[in-house]
Amino acid sequence: MRRSTRLAVFAATLAVLALVPFVVPGYPTTLATEMLIFATLAMSIDILSGFAGRTPLCHGAIFGVSTYVLLYYVTVANGNVWVGAALGIAAATLTAMIFALLAVRTSGVYFLLLTLALGMVVWGVCLRWTSVTGGENGIRGTVRPAWLGNARVLYYFILVVTSAMTAAMWRFVRSPFGLTLAGIRESETRMRALGYDVPLHLFLAFTVSGFFAGLAGVLYAFFNSFVSPSTVGLEQSVEGLLMALVGGVGTLFGGLVGAAIIISLENLVSAYTERWMMALGLLFIFTMIFAPSGVLGRVREALAGNGKPRT
Amino acid sequence: MDRRNFMKAAGAVAAAAAGPASIPSAAAQNGPIRIGLLAPLTGVVASGGKEMVEGFNLYWNQFGHKVAGREIEVTVEDDASNPNTALEKARRLVEQGNVQMLIGDLLANTGLAVAEYVKGNGVPYFIPIIAADDLTQRKRIPNVIRIAGYAASQMPRPLADWLYKKKGIRKVVTVSQDYTFGHEQCGGFVQTFSELGGKVLAQYWHPLNTQDFSPYLAQIQAAKPDIVYAMETGADGTRFIQQWANFGMKGKMPLCGSMNLTDQSIIRNLGSESEGILSAAHFCEGNDAPATKKFVAEYEKAYRKLPSLYGFSMYSGAMWLAKAIEGVKGNVEDRPAFLEAVRKVVLTDSPLGRPVRLDEYGEPVYDVFIREVKKRPDGKYWNVPLDVYPNVSQFWHYKPDEYMKQPPYSRTFQGIKG
Numbered sequence: 030m031r032r033s034t035r036l037a038v039f040a041a042t043l044a045v046l047a048l049v050p051f052v053v054p055g056y057p058t059t060l061a062t063e064m065l066i067f068a069t070l071a072m073s074i075d076i077l078s079g080f081a082g083r084t085p086l087c088h089g090a091i092f093g094v095s096t097y098v099l100l101y102y103v104t105v106a107n108g109n110v111w112v113g114a115a116l117g118i119a120a121a122t123l124t125a126m127i128f129a130l131l132a133v134r135t136s137g138v139y140f141l142l143l144t145l146a147l148g149m150v151v152w153g154v155c156l157r158w159t160s161v162t163g164g165e166n167g168i169r170g171t172v173r174p175a176w177l178g179n180a181r182v183l184y185y186f187i188l189v190v191t192s193a194m195t196a197a198m199w200r201f202v203r204s205p206f207g208l209t210l211a212g213i214r215e216s217e218t219r220m221r222a223l224g225y226d227v228p229l230h231l232f233l234a235f236t237v238s239g240f241f242a243g244l245a246g247v248l249y250a251f252f253n254s255f256v257s258p259s260t261v262g263l264e265q266s267v268e269g270l271l272m273a274l275v276g277g278v279g280t281l282f283g284g285l286v287g288a289a290i291i292i293s294l295e296n297l298v299s300a301y302t303e304r305w306m307m308a309l310g311l312l313f314i315f316t317m318i319f320a321p322s323g324v325l326g327r328v329r330e331a332l333a334g335n336g337k338p339r340t
Numbered sequence: 341m342d343r344r345n346f347m348k349a350a351g352a353v354a355a356a357a358a359g360p361a362s363i364p365s366a367a368a369q370n371g372p373i374r375i376g377l378l379a380p381l382t383g384v385v386a387s388g389g390k391e392m393v394e395g396f397n398l399y400w401n402q403f404g405h406k407v408a409g410r411e412i413e414v415t416v417e418d419d420a421s422n423p424n425t426a427l428e429k430a431r432r433l434v435e436q437g438n439v440q441m442l443i444g445d446l447l448a449n450t451g452l453a454v455a456e457y458v459k460g461n462g463v464p465y466f467i468p469i470i471a472a473d474d475l476t477q478r479k480r481i482p483n484v485i486r487i488a489g490y491a492a493s494q495m496p497r498p499l500a501d502w503l504y505k506k507k508g509i510r511k512v513v514t515v516s517q518d519y520t521f522g523h524e525q526c527g528g529f530v531q532t533f534s535e536l537g538g539k540v541l542a543q544y545w546h547p548l549n550t551q552d553f554s555p556y557l558a559q560i561q562a563a564k565p566d567i568v569y570a571m572e573t574g575a576d577g578t579r580f581i582q583q584w585a586n587f588g589m590k591g592k593m594p595l596c597g598s599m600n601l602t603d604q605s606i607i608r609n610l611g612s613e614s615e616g617i618l619s620a621a622h623f624c625e626g627n628d629a630p631a632t633k634k635f636v637a638e639y640e641k642a643y644r645k646l647p648s649l650y651g652f653s654m655y656s657g658a659m660w661l662a663k664a665i666e667g668v669k670g671n672v673e674d675r676p677a678f679l680e681a682v683r684k685v686v687l688t689d690s691p692l693g694r695p696v697r698l699d700e701y702g703e704p705v706y707d708v709f710i711r712e713v714k715k716r717p718d719g720k721y722w723n724v725p726l727d728v729y730p731n732v733s734q735f736w737h738y739k740p741d742e743y744m745k746q747p748p749y750s751r752t753f754q755g756i757k758g
Contacts (some may be wrong), residue, residue, distance in 0.1 A: 056436035156547060157518075159751050165519035165548060166449045167423055169456040254460075255453050257423045296432070303381055303418050 042285075048186055050181040061165075062184045064288045065191045071272035071284030072198055073241035078270065079279030080202050083140050087128055087148035089265030092210045094151060095121035095246030096256040097162060104170030115173070117250070118243040119193060124151065125239020133231040136217070149267050156258045167257030172250050175248045186271030187248050194244055201237060210234055213324075218335060240256045275316050277323025288323050354696035372411035373672055376433030378444040378454065380658065383421025384549045385446050385574035388650040390446060390468060394643055406660050408631040408670030415439060419450050421548075421574075426450035427457055427632070434463050440672045441466065442483050443657060446650070447548075448472040448492070448520040455484045464672075465678060467655035469650060473508055473524045474748050476703040476734060483675070485682055485702050488656035488690070490622060490735040492521050493528025493749060496547035496569070498708045498729040499620035500532040503596065505725070509566045511539045515556050515580075518545035518751065522652035525571045525598045527749030532736065532755040541565050546749060549578055553583045561589070570597040570691075577606045585613040586669030588622055594618075602713050604648035614713045622692060623652050624756045626714065626724035629693030636691075646722055656690050661685070 046065075050058045070092050078084040095117035102113035118296065132143045143169055144157070155162045171318055178182045209230055212220045250256065259265065276287025294312060298305035321326045377396055380389035391417055405412045415437050419426035426445055430453075433439045441464040445451045453469030458465040458481070465484045467475065471492035475484055503509040512533055516522035524543065530540045541563045544556045560568055572580045577600060584590055588611065599621035600606075607614040625636050625646050635655070639647040647655075660682070665672060667681035687696040696704050707730045711723035735743050747753050 038371060056432065159518070164751070165423075165447075169453060169459065171456075253424075253427065255423065255427055255456060257449065257453070259422050259424050266423060299418075316710055 041194065047185075050138060050184050054181070058180055059332045060185050062180075062187050062252055064285075064292050065184075065187050066245050066267065067272060067292065068206055068251060068285040068288040069191050069194055069245035069248065069270045070209040071239045071241055071276065072195065072281055073245065073284075074269050075133065075205055075278060075281055075284050076202060076210075076238040076241070077234055078093060078273060079283075080207060080214065081134060081231055082208040083131075083231065083235075084270065085128075085144040085235075085238075086263065086270065087144035087151075087264065088242045088269050089237070090148035090151035090261045091121045091124050091128070091242045091266075092246040092249070092269070093155070093256060093261030093265065094124050095243035096250045096253075096260055097155060097168065099247055099250040100168040100254075100256050101161065104168060110172050110174055114250075117260070118240065121243025121246055122236060122240045125242070126236050128239070129232045131237035133228045133235065141329045145263065145266075148261070148263060149152070152258055152262045155261050162258075165184045166314065167255060167260075169255040171254045173252075173254070177251060183251065187252070190244075190248060192239060195285075197243060198282060206233070208240045220264070230337075239331065252307050269312060271313060273323075275323055276328070277325030280325040280329065283325040285321050290324070341411065350672040354439075363699075370410065372413040373407070373670070374413045374415065374437065374439040376430070376442045376444075376618055377414050377416045378426060378429055378433070378442060379416065379423040380446050380448070380450070381399065381416075381418040383578065387420075387609075388446050388469075388574055388600075388648065389421070390444065390488070390605070391648050391650040392654045395639075395647065395654035396443075396658050398639065398642055398651070399655050399662070400602070403662065407590075407665045410665075411669045417596035419445055421447055421450070423447075423449045423453035427453045430454045430457050430633065433463065434458075437642070439479060440464070440659075441712065443468070443661070444654070447526075447606070451475070452520070455481055458483055462591070462675060464675060464682070466657060466682075468653040468660075472520050473734070478700045478748060480701065483679060485679065485698075486704070487660040487685070487698075488653055488696065488704065490706065491703055492524035493531075493622050494703075494706075494734045494736075495708060495734060496525050496529035497532040497623070497736045498530045499569075499596060499618070500538075501536065501709060501729070502710045502727060503567060503618075503622070504533060504538055506571045507567075509538065509594075511541050511565045512569055512695040513543070513560050513563050513565040513569055514569045514571065515544040515546070515560065515629045517550075517576055518546050520750075521573070522571045523751055523754070526569065527754045528736075529569055531755030531757070534755075535692075540754075540756050541562060543754065546576075548576065549758055553580055554587070556659060557587045557589065559695050560595075561587075565593075565699045567596055570595060570601055573600040574606075577601045577603075578609060581606070581610055581613050581617070599623075599649060599711075602711065602723055603607045603650070605650060608645055608714060610721070612715075612721075615715060617713045618731075619711050619723065620708050621648055621649065621711060621723070622708055624711050624723050624725045625652075625678055626711070626716075626722045627709065628732055631663060631689065631691050631693035634691075644721075646720065652669070652691060656687065656696070658694075659690065660685050660687055699733055701734065701740065705731055705733045706752050708732045 034142040049061045074088045099117035099122040102108040102116055103110050128147045132140055135143055177186055213227055217227055272287035274282050274290050276283025298308040377707040380386055417429040419429055448470055450600040451467050457705050462483050466487050470488055471490055473491045473493055476486050485715040514526045516526050596618035599619045602617050602619045664682040665687045668678050672678045690696050699705055707728050709725040710727040712726055713721050715721055715726045
């Protein structure tokens with residue numbers, strides 16, 4: 030896609046997103062806010078799975094750690110919300126670093142299982158360390174500052190932050206470092222032969238991915254005012270990964286599309302039946318059969334195949 | 341770039357980003373009264389959740405869906421026994437479904453999450469099943485009222501008292517699900533028991549949805565208590581009773597538990613394993629008070645099973661709401677007046693067979709029965725009353741102010757004396 034085309038699409042997307050609270054105020058705006066938060070999570074997962082070729086199942090834990098730290102800091106330790114946010118992001122990044130140290134020398138299904146196990150360790154801690162995390166009850170409390178109290182204002186705040194983060198992630202994966210990651214994804218042995226320190230690159234990619242997941246976690250604390258062990262559990266990690274997959278792994282923006290599709294579907298289908306999880310499952314099956322590269326992946330292939338000159 | 345691709349891209353994003361359009365807001369005074377019913381239809385306590393819906397709907401089916409000239413519309417949402425989901429569904433009911441009130445939820449953690457949410461927007465939230473103590477004690481929220489419900493620590497205290505005084509029990513071990521409801525039930529039990537002079541040998545806590553109780557059963561056997569108090573709800577309760585029998589503990593060691601352990605939702609699916617288990621509750625389906633017998637017969641006719649605590653509580657909750665709505669002549673939009681009416685209701689025709697009213701803290705006062713699981717002539721198992729403690733409030737013998745000075749029950753504070 031040419032640069033001007035891409036910029037036009039960005040602008041269009043941003044315009045549409047900016048209009049949401051006016052066109053569909055109320056509950057759909059709340060849903061859109063949620064979509065943006067989970068899009069950031071999905072995109073952070075995509076940095077690792079799409080660009081570095083290592084699929085993680087622990088980002089729910091990293092995301093949730095940041096939410097827990099912020100909520101704890103503000104509601105229990107009575108701290109400042111912005112300091113709490115910084116601590117949350119730091120905690121998430123640190124968690125990602127620890128996971129990375131343990132996992133980068135593996136790949137494929139072993140990486141998947143190892144990150145799954147590490148995520149579950151975090152879940153276990155959040156469940157059992159009742160005195161700090163509240164156990165099954167979780168931690169609740171409104172942490173967002175008063176000026177973000179209005180749903181519309183919150184939406185715009187999250188839109189601005191998410192856009193900035195998306196731009197940052199985009200620059201990151203398009204940088205020479207990002208291209209190295211792509212190389213590692215294509216062939217690790219070749220990159221090693223060329224002299225690149227593969228484990229170090231993966232470690233850094235994992236850490237950066239954790240940083241963005243932590244940021245999404247802070248936004249989630251603002252939005253939800255509540256966290257419980259299910260936020261750091263396997264389900265959350267899987268949902269984030271699936272958003273990246275459905276949207277298109279390796280496209281980065283697939284995260285946004287995937288989050289939008291899955292959250293819309295969840296809400297639409299569960300209005301009609303309890304068995305909305307089945308509908309979601311069917312969606313994933315069809316995606317894997319008919320569009321394994323995800324929605325955006327398909328769009329890209331279709332556009333690439335279109336050899337006609339543009340007018 | 342050409343216009344076509346621009347429009348395609350924008351269209352695709354807009355379609356993906358916009359959820360279902362919102363329903364036009366604010367119904368007129370004469371429109372239906374929309375009640376949002378949250379219940380765990382899936383997850384560890386799905387058995388109880390389904391009965392919540394059945395009990396609630398039974399009332400409206402019997403007495404009609406109209407109160408004070410307005411239609412009653414009940415929207416049911418599944419909270420999946422998970423606090424995050426409960427919060428999402430509560431948000432959806434209030435913001436998209438425009439309900440005038442919320443009712444339901446089963447697990448204390450789901451109730452606490454939703455209570456925090458309604459604290460912010462003032463929507464009336466009624467919790468006949470959620471028994472988290474603090475919602476009617478230290479952390480009272482004006483628009484959260486426990487109609488037809490009970491506080492977790494309210495019921496086990498008479499049981500502890502009865503076991504110490506009437507059965508000579510001196511040493512006890514508790515095993516419980518590790519969340520607020522468990523902490524509070526056990527806290528109520530062990531505080532009363534230890535204040536009478538009994539000894540608490542050990543307390544075991546396990547996560548919700550524990551599949552295998554053998555580590556705990558082995559430790560319990562080793563501790564050799566006079567009785568075991570088991571606080572279990574839902575599928576955990578079923579598994580516990582089965583494994584208790586399989587382990588060979590049945591008959592060798594007495595077992596008592598929370599009313600949820602011997603609730604119909606669990607024992608109707610078991611057989612003789614549940615026979616003889618003691619518990620304490622305000623509702624006893626084997627009670628031969630005429631109002632109770634009538635309710636049990638009607639419930640059995642409608643759903644072909646004996647009513648559980650969940651069915652009974654939601655039925656009484658619906659009755660309570662109907663009375664309150666009549667009290668404000670259908671004007672539920674006037675929230676302060678409506679909440680006041682709810683607080684003033686005295687339920688004279690409840691299936692308990694005696695009037696139920698709230699104390700000043702918004703919590704009902706009950707006669708508590710000590711119950712035992714016995715076999716009916718037709719082969720089904722149910723709870724029959726052995727004894728009764730009249731007028732038990734959430735504060736037992738304590739003065740409210742003094743009681744609230746002690747911290748809420750938690751894993752670390754169980755009120756054990758000495």
